[in-house]
Amino acid sequence: MKGRPEQLFPLFGEMETLQGVGPKTAEHFAQLNIIAPRDLLYSLPHGVVDRRRRASIAGLELPATATVEVTVGQHRPARNKGGAYRIDLTDQDTEFQLVFFHGRSRYLTAQLPEGSRRIVSGKLELFDGAAQMVHPDYMLPLAEADEIPEFEPVYRLTHGITQKTMYKAVQSALTRLPDLAEWIDPSFKAKKNWAGWQDAMVAAHAPAGLDDLLADAPMRERLAYDELFAHQLTLAIARSVEREQPGRPSVATGKLQSKVLAALPYRPTGAQARAIDEISADMARARRMNRLLQGDVGAGKTLVAFMALLVAVEAGGQGVMMAPTEILARQHLEGLQPLANDAGVVLEILTGRDKGRDRKAKLEALQRGDIHILVGTHAVFQQDVAFHDLRLVVVDEQHRFGVRQRMELAEKGQRADVLVMTATPIPRSLALTQYGDMEVSVLDEKPPGRKPIKTAIISTERMSEVVDHLRTAIAEGRQCYWVCPLVEESEVMDLTAADARFKHLRAVLGEEVVGLVHGQMPPQDKDAAMAAFQQGRTRVLVATTVIEVGVNVPNASIMVIERAEIFGLAQLHQLRGRVGRGSAESTCLLMYQPPLTEGGRKRLEVLRQSEDGFVIAETDLQMRGAGDVIGTAQSGLPRFQIADLERQADLMAIAQSDARALMTADPDLSGTRGRAARTLLWLLRQDEAIRLISVG
CATH class of the missing domain: 2.40.50.140 (Nucleic acid-binding proteins)
Structure with missing residues (x-):
């Protein structure tokens, strides 16, 4: 089955073959991304007129x-x-x-x-x-x-297309619906009492009232499930092709791990122990691991990742840990060094700063296998970096690292295992959408000894009180982050805002005390400002959101976030997690500019009441929608035409298990239901997946 199945030809013909559509109208339809009758059918009505x-x-x-x-x-x-x-x-x-x-x-x-x-x-x-x-x-x-019509559907229009043109074209397209074999699992379809694809499509274009426009109207729900199922099937195919790549079993002996566990002042949480077991079991298999380690701020991902790296070393190989920035790479180095000392393994760092003889010596040691674990930035991608025996790649903060880089890095080792860490708790439905090709381990417990962070909501009108509070804290030897808002998505404006606040705080708190870090700075200045704060030379760090990910300053116990109402919940939760890492009581002040909207107040209240990142992320998803939670620009989320990620998360979970079950039962989709599923992939323009499976 190399090309598109013949029965779908009428749906992929020219728009001009439809009634009432000439060349000019076809051009107007293209403005709505409708270039074939199939696209027209998937543009469901959003309203209905009672006639x-x-x-x-x-x-x-x-x-x-x-x-x-x-x-x-x-x-x-x-x-x-x-x-x-x-x-x-x-x-x-x-x-x-x-x-x-x-x-x-x-x-x-x-x-x-x-x-x-x-x-x-x-x-x-x-x-x-x-x-x-x-x-x-x-x-x-x-x-x-x-x-x-008794009830006339109302469609999204564009210049040059009237409701009448649209209605006529859709009616004409509906006459071409082929009778397709069913791809949905028969027992699930019966349980849901759904119609077949053809009937559902006809019914979706003939709403008999407002209820028929809701996401959970049976014909719409059925078509939404088709989209989610096709998406999860594509991920399942990618996953199985990826897994066909032979991995190398790395079997833990426990020799190095036991040394680290013995030296720890506490016992790992149940969640950490579970994640370590899952990862070790994965690494011992003959196929490549592709796993996501998802943990809330302070849930102890570093320890889990280090234990995984030790599995690679115990099996006679090497591991590498990648961070998106030099600051974070150095921080990983500091965090891991004591653990490496306990285990007796050699840990090194490689970043863009390494030049000349120093770099050459490191590369030689790496190639000989004298360095067991390497921490680095994307500098470890460079051509001249070769490992003796790379078995595990740990990638920190996935969203800065595409699938392509994951692959590139894995190429460096003989099919090395991949573990991706993210500190952003992603609601289950989005995790399935974004990382559906990966296995997931979740750390949902806080290690003992982490103190809760007091969160207060305060109006910008009380700025002077906040500054007084800071003055006292600084006198007691404490440190503070002051996060300035992103103004209208323009970095130049952000700068002005951050700069003004920096000058104001220096004027009232003293020049030496306040530092500034923002996105426009040259990297070395940014590093220097961060270092001054980490070493305690500056007491207050004014920053745009560049500090969001992973910076660790245990002495910082106050976090002030200006215009908190314009940040996303997940982002506020990340920022708050920068404090509460030391022994001092920590506070997070969410400053808002009155008047607060109802939604704004509700969002800030959620933060005040909960420190559970997963609860916060779910709320964020309900309140703002999927694109915003992950950041629309780099969300990589598929654009569904009918399915609604926020409201149909449960369907997404079913689609994932169903797609994986089908791939397990029928890996090359050649059985009866498998062939029907291929037709669905063609219908929903998922041709990539079909190519993968033909190759695989």
């Missing part, structure tokens, strides 16, 4: 759409140029007027001869106490009355 016939307009609350049988009365052509042409009509009980601007007598007398019976349908309004219908949508002889 059921009534005997009279009497008693209608105007304005309203009405469809009524009338007798045509007197024509009253416009008296002056640009005036209105009026026609008197009488229904069973009362009378009203049709109004036409620029109405042409010849046309109107032909369409609506005096004394004839007609059906008219359109919007009725009151004007100077009289009911009138301006430019009716329909005016037909009784014999043609069937052309008016």
Whole structure:
């Protein structure tokens, strides 16, 4: 099955083959990304007009759409140029007027001869106490009355396309629906009581009221599931092709791990122990590991990742840990060094700063296998970096690292295992969408000894009190982050905002005390500002959100976030996690600019009440939507035409397990249901997946 199945040909033909669509209209349709009848069918109506016939307009609350049988009365052509042409009509009980601007007598007398019976349908309004219908949508002889649908679907339009054109084109496309074999699991379909694809599509374009437009209306839900299932099937195929790549079993001996565990001042949490077991089991298998380690701020991902790296070393190989920035790479080095000392393994760092002889020596040691674990930035991608025996790649903060880089890095080792860490708790539905090809380990417990962070909501009008509070804290030897808002997505404006706050705080707290770090700075200045804060030389660090990910300053115990109401919840939660890492009581002050909207207040309240990143992320998803939670620009989320990620998370989970089950039972999709599923992939333009499976 190399090309698109023949039964789908009519749906992928030219738009001009549809009724009422000429070359010009086809161009307008392209503006809506509708280039084939199939695209038209997947553009479902978003509204419905009740055009059921009534005997009279009497008693209608105007304005309203009405469809009524009338007798045509007197024509009253416009008296002056640009005036209105009026026609008197009488229904069973009362009378009203049709109004036409620029109405042409010849046309109107032909369409609506005096004394004839007609059906008219359109919007009725009151004007100077009289009911009138301006430019009716329909005016037909009784014999043609069937052309008016009882409920007329309302579609998204663009310049040059009217509801009538759209309706006609859709009706024409619906006549081409092929009868496709069912791809949904029969027992699940029966449980949901869903119609077949063809019937669902017809019904979705014929809503009989507002209820039929809801996401959970059965025909819409069925079509949404098709989209989610096709998406998860694509990920499952990618995953199985990836897994066909032979991995190398790395079996833990526990020799090095036990040394680290013995030296720890606490016992790992249940969640950490579980994640370590899952990862070790994965690494011992003969196929490549591709796993996501998802943990909330402070859940102890570093220890889990280090234990995984030790598995690689125990098996006689090497591990590498990648960080998105030099600051984070150095921080990983500091965090891991004591653990490496306990285990007795050699840990090194490689970044863009390494030059000349120093770099050469490191590369040679790496190639000989004298360095067991390497921490680095993307500098470890460079051509001249070769490992003796790379078995595990740990990638920190996935969203800065695409799938392509994951692959590139894995190429460096003999099919090395991959572990991706993210500190952003992602709601389950989005995790399935974004990382559906990976196995997931979740750390959902806090290690002992982490103190709760006090969170307060405070108006910017009380700025001076906040500054006084800071002055006292600094005198007690504590440190503080002050995060400035992202202003209107413009870095230049952010800078002005951060700069102004920096100057203001220096003026009131003292020049040496306050540092500044922002996105526009050269990297070395940024590093220097961070280092000064980490070493305690500056006490207050004014920053735009560049500090969000992973910076660790245990002495920092106050986090001030200005204009907190314009940040996303997940982002606020990340920022708050920068404090509460030491022994001091920590506070997070969320400053808002009054007046707060209802939504804004609700979001900040969620933060005040909860420190659970997963609860916060779910709330964020409900309140803002999927694109915003992950950041639309780099979200990599598929654009579904019918499915609604926020409201249909449960369907996504079912789609994932169903897709994986189908791939396990029928890896090359050649069985009856497998072939039907291939047709679905073609129908939903997932041709990539089909190519993968033909290759695989």
